[in-house]
Amino acid sequence: MNSLLKEKYGALPVVEAMIFSSENPLSIEKISSILEISKEEVEEIIKLLMQEYNFNNMKGIEIVEIGGGYFFRTKIPYAPFIRKIVMGKESDLSKSAMETLAIIAYKQPITRAEIEHIRGVDSSNPIRSLLEKKLIKIMGRKDVPGRPHVYGTTKEFLKAFGLKDLNELPNLKEIKDMIEQPQLKLLGEDYENKDSENNS
């Protein structure tokens, strides 16, 4: 093994530890300056780590890049189990509640009328359910006729989805996959989304 490779693999565990521990997504520049190794080397190491985690079905966590920063996150299909740690039996969310929650997460602060405009259906049930589960809260009122409530997500929402802050939200494609996948194949069983619009 040449000395470049030796150095590269030598820094891999510390890069992993840094990305794991950082409060905020960590940039290649910052890692490079702290470890005093080249940006190219850091980039190469992060690629190796992403191969190891992201494309390996036996890994439950992955490294994600947002705005030039890297961080570890639970893989999307496992999110329902993370919610159960935080919320217990309260964690089951209907498809309509998940959809409403995703819209609120990305568009907050948002009114019920705006949510219903996007979804195309009455959303008072999922909003009430999300309020009860403390995943959303009333953030104030919008300065339009009728002064309707505006909704936003809570700290409990971040905890329940294993996020440090809203910047770590999955992108819309991932959210769509999560809502639309009819069942999660895990543990050799099929975990179906059994809730319907009615019991949301």
Added chain:
Amino acid sequence: MNSLLKEKYGALPVVEAMIFSSENPLSIEKISSILEISKEEVEEIIKLLMQEYNFNNMKGIEIVEIGGGYFFRTKIPYAPFIRKIVMGKESDLSKSAMETLAIIAYKQPITRAEIEHIRGVDSSNPIRSLLEKKLIKIMGRKDVPGRPHVYGTTKEFLKAFGLKDLNELPNLKEIKDMIEQPQLKLLGEDYENKDSENNS
């Protein structure tokens, strides 16, 4: 592969994701009840995960058990690099400051006289240095003659060491190793503890 093994390995990534995401150390009982698999199976999976992380030099993080709960933590030798993410150039700590910080972390709230009794030497310099770096703070006064200040660790201390709370502190043997190791062999270079008592 028999069906038991299939189930066992099937649950491994979700157990990894749960331990990674949990705010608090996660017990075998809780994982077992959420996933609806036996405690023995969870135990076996955690053993596999610990083998994969803890005893592999190419891993920068490890799974640690405290009081029956499991959580991921940065491996001890990488702690100085984690501190640099949070504190920048302020992160260098002399051996005496590390020693004083460890005593305060485990014995807080503690007075300067009590620290000096344990260390056997004057500790005003390391205490001042730790106060300046915001790793410790004055928590109040002790109700004894002279009403001396008592010191404790800060939120910045937790961040700088990649800990969620004080329960995640390494045990005293690990701390001792960290303070006493004369040099860290990383990245093919020797990172020496260059500070002396004087510049603490």
